[in-house]
Amino acid sequence: MGPADLQKMMGPLTHAVARGEKVKVGLETADDAGVYLEDGLALVATADFITPICDEPERFGRVAAANSLSDIYAMGGKPLFALNLCCFPGVGVPDGTFTGILEGAAAALQEASAALLGGHTVRDAELKFGLAVVGRADPEHILTNAGARPGDRLLLTKPLGTGVLINGFKKGKMGADSLEPALKEMERLNAVASSLALKHDTHAATDITGFGLAGHLLEMVQASRVTARISFGSLPVYDGFYDMVRQGVTTGSTHDLRAHADPLLSDNAGLDDAQRELLHDPQTSGGLLLAVDARQSDGLLAELREAGHCAAEIGEVLEGPPRMEVVE
Structure with a gap:
């Protein structure tokens, strides 16, 4: 979905959803991830998935995971754990493909020192894969898209x-x-x-x-x-x-x-x-x-x-x- 359609769909929610003092980064600035404050820690949350970008299942899984983890890094955070988001076809996919995708994603999570806690799987005519990720950041040193200054x-x-x-x-x-x-x-x-x-x-x-x-x-x-x-x-x-x-x-x-x-x-x-x-x-x-x-x-x-x-x-x-x- 493009930015114009996304703005049209999400626009009413910026006013309808209660923000609260604990929400440091919400919907207002279309940032890469949301940030929630809890017990002196900034929790950074995001979700993303993509369609295949190559013919190698393991590499696709790794790229999809890197793509999802990137939102955490863009906020200055470090990933803590993730959930697999699997939209997998019921037919027409060679044996081992889905396992290969998950193995590639697991390798990226291991490199990121993040835990895999589970996930969710649905049947879908078009293969898609990604992660929901929660990370942590220093509340005083969060990177957002709203801080650019003249001269930068x-x-x-x-x-x-x-x-x-x-x-x-x-x-x-x-x-x-x-x-x-x-x-x-x-x-x-x-x-x-x-x-x-x-x-x-x-x-x-x-x-x-x-x-x-x-x-x-x-x-x-x-x-x-x-x-x-x-x-x-x-x-x-x-x-x-x-x-x-x-x-x-x-x-x-x-x-x-x-x-x-x-x-x-x-x-x-x-x-x-x-x-x-x-x-x-x-x-x-x-x-x-x-x-x-x-x-x-x-x-x-x-x-x-x-x-x-x-x-x-x-x-x-x-x-x-x-x-x-x-x-x-």
């Missing part, structure tokens, strides 16, 4: 383009070898990036997933009441993305994502259609978008790259109304 630098910790690449693979326009670099990044947990962001006093954070870069950045500027300027030439992009776009590959949600974000996006770079596709391409297990004090950004970027992240400084936060602008 914007850092992105993974390249863009997974939506188009996954669909290119599914359509047989690219092979598994070409998808492999993106698949490895999708398997990467955002744990280290989150820890480094906290170390460098990051002001705001979100993860780039199903709404694409422009959609999630829009949520950040609206929650923070600032303007964001993106340097398009600085955006990291996976090899093969533009080739797939030239071959007509897109995603089912890109059109709606673009329609939602474009009214608040000024194109001062003269982008062509393929470049605009990158801004709105929905990501699976994407990187963290961080708004960082300019005095800290170089140090954070260096440590991210030293830790193996394909990170880049992609723009800055400006004083102004909630909108985005793109320059060369």
Whole structure:
């Protein structure tokens, strides 16, 4: 479901649901996860699931788990435990597939030092899998999408383009070898990036997933009441993305994502259609978008790259109304 439909559906709930003093982060800012305060601890809760992104059950399970865990890391938290969310077809799936998915997810949870407590399974014509996750965070050091300040630098910790690449693979326009670099990044947990962001006093954070870069950045500027300027030439992009776009590959949600974000996006770079596709391409297990004090950004970027992240400084936060602008 796209952001416009989600806002229409959830809008009434922001007033109907009692917030209470213990709810630190609720529905109001469309953040990555909710945060509930209890006995001096901030509990961070989220749920997510996705459709298959490759032909290997274990790797799909691992990526789906990483995608779900990412919301916890985007809030500056550490996962405590998770529940499997299994939407599995009743027929037409090779033996061992479901077990492989669960084993891949369990491996990601083990890496994250999080426990698996169970889950829920339903029959579904289309295979989907993910996790409901609860984590913990320091109540005084929670990362939200609402703290970006004028003068901050914007850092992105993974390249863009997974939506188009996954669909290119599914359509047989690219092979598994070409998808492999993106698949490895999708398997990467955002744990280290989150820890480094906290170390460098990051002001705001979100993860780039199903709404694409422009959609999630829009949520950040609206929650923070600032303007964001993106340097398009600085955006990291996976090899093969533009080739797939030239071959007509897109995603089912890109059109709606673009329609939602474009009214608040000024194109001062003269982008062509393929470049605009990158801004709105929905990501699976994407990187963290961080708004960082300019005095800290170089140090954070260096440590991210030293830790193996394909990170880049992609723009800055400006004083102004909630909108985005793109320059060369």
